Amino acid sequence: MITNISLVTVYCLDQDETQDFYVDLLGFERAVDITVGDGFRWVTLKHPNQPELEVTLMTPGPPLDEEAATFVRRQLDKGGLGGLGLAVDDCKKTYEELSAKGVVFIQEPSERPYGVEAVLRDNSGNWLVLVEKRPFTAADFT
Amino acid sequence: MTLGLLPHLRRAHDHIDRHYREPLDLERLSRVAGVSKFHFVRTFEAAYGETPIRYLTRRRIERAQDLLRHANLTVTEICMLVGFASLGAFSRRFTLLVGESPTAYRDRWAARGGPHVPGCWLFMRGAVQQSGVPRSSVQQFERSPGPVADGSVRP
Numbered sequence: 001m002i003t004n005i006s007l008v009t010v011y012c013l014d015q016d017e018t019q020d021f022y023v024d025l026l027g028f029e030r031a032v033d034i035t036v037g038d039g040f041r042w043v044t045l046k047h048p049n050q051p052e053l054e055v056t057l058m059t060p061g062p063p064l065d066e067e068a069a070t071f072v073r074r075q076l077d078k079g080g081l082g083g084l085g086l087a088v089d090d091c092k093k094t095y096e097e098l099s100a101k102g103v104v105f106i107q108e109p110s111e112r113p114y115g116v117e118a119v120l121r122d123n124s125g126n127w128l129v130l131v132e133k134r135p136f137t138a139a140d141f142t
Numbered sequence: 143m144t145l146g147l148l149p150h151l152r153r154a155h156d157h158i159d160r161h162y163r164e165p166l167d168l169e170r171l172s173r174v175a176g177v178s179k180f181h182f183v184r185t186f187e188a189a190y191g192e193t194p195i196r197y198l199t200r201r202r203i204e205r206a207q208d209l210l211r212h213a214n215l216t217v218t219e220i221c222m223l224v225g226f227a228s229l230g231a232f233s234r235r236f237t238l239l240v241g242e243s244p245t246a247y248r249d250r251w252a253a254r255g256g257p258h259v260p261g262c263w264l265f266m267r268g269a270v271q272q273s274g275v276p277r278s279s280v281q282q283f284e285r286s287p288g289p290v291a292d293g294s295v296r297p
Contacts (some may be wrong), residue, residue, distance in 0.1 A: 026226040077148030078189050079155060111212040125152060 005053055007008065007044070008138050010058045010083045012124040016045045019057060021123045025101050026086075028055070076125040083126030090114035090134035114138035151174045154182070158194065161168050162201045163225045168194060201228065210248040215242045230255050 012018035022028040028045040031054050035041045040062070044054040060072035075081040088094045091109045095118045099105060106127065107119035115133040122128055154175040155199045158166065171194050172182035186194045202224040209220045218229055223242075226232035 074148060077152060079152040104160070105158065106156050109169060110208055125149065 007054050007056060008084070009058050010126060011054050011060055011076060012118070012120075012122075012126075013056050013076060015041060015057065015059060018122065018124050019043060019045065022055075022057075025098065025103055032072075040048050077127050079121065079127065081126050083128045085129045085131065088130045091118055091130055092115055094118070094130060096113060145202070147177070148189060150177055151182075151186050154186065154194060155190060155197070158198045158201055161216060163223060165227070166198055167284070171198075188266055193199060198225075199235055200239065203236055204245065204259065207240065211245055211251045217248065218235060220244070 010018075019030065022045050023030060023055070028047055029051075031044040031046045031051075033041070033043050043057045046052075046054050046058065047048075047091060060069040062069075064072065072081070095109050098120065104121045105118055106121055107117070107131075109116050109118045112131075114136045115131050116128045117132075120128050120130065154171045157171065157174045168179050168183065172179040175182050177185065183193055186197075189193075190197060194201070205224045206220050209215060209223060210217070211218070215223070217233075221229050221232040224232075226235075233244055236247070240247060242250070
């Protein structure tokens with residue numbers, strides 16, 4: 001029986017800088033930071049409200065092959081890669097607070113059928129979606 | 143295209159997303175990217191599938207659609223809010239890209255009775271100041287890849 005989702009991956013360019021961004025600015029906590037035998041560094045974060053779900057920060061390299069790693073790196077560089085979807089209690093307030101800390105938003109809070117949504121850039125080039133959810137049905141999109 | 147160029151182009155792309163209300167031109171955008179104007183247009187189009195100015199226009203129209211659906215503002219106010227200087231140019235561009243006029247688009251959505259964001263909130267939040275000058279934004283966490291020398295990049 002599968003009990004829950006325990007791990008998701010966010011690709012980054014620099015594990016230290018990205019860790020700092022998620023911890024210092026977005027409110028994540030450091031979970032694991034170990035380097036295994038061959039120099040492979042395993043870094044995970046967790047959110048205090050959801051400690052059972054770890055986010056691993058992976059650089060585009062092994063176990064990706066060269067072609068895949070190049071693709072991921074290019075997508076990060078050009079800003080095409082989506083990172084996490086994050087739930088917020090008050091999107092406009094969070095937008096103001098994070099902006100004041102220096103977080104770059106590429107979309108200000110906007111009304112969507114599913115709630116109020118803003119989009120920010122992390123310091124690797126991922127876009128992250130912040131959504132203050134509200135109930136919706138498929139009809140809201142037609 | 144060399145790998146090192148993409149973060150430069152992304153800075154310009156993000157700049158359009160964030161500052162579409164301001165009068166942006168290729169001069170300004172290529173400076174944000176740190177790439178010569180000539181290379182900027184070609185490499186931006188190669189990376190994103192459309193020219194910077196075309197993307198800027200689409201971004202402004204997309205923002206206008208959003209405001210027309212949800213904000214309690216006039217078409218003229220929305221036209222100015224998304225960075226167009228003339229209502230005529232806005233209406234023509236909008237109709238061309240969306241397939242109906244801004245007014246028709248707004249009325250069609252209004253008929254659905256969806257909730258509207260009060261226009262005052264958009265002004266209050268600083269989308270546009272009374273003077274019409276967009277507020278500046280914090281940029282210290284934007285990655286700064288440094289300038290690319292003119293002509294150093296061959297896509």
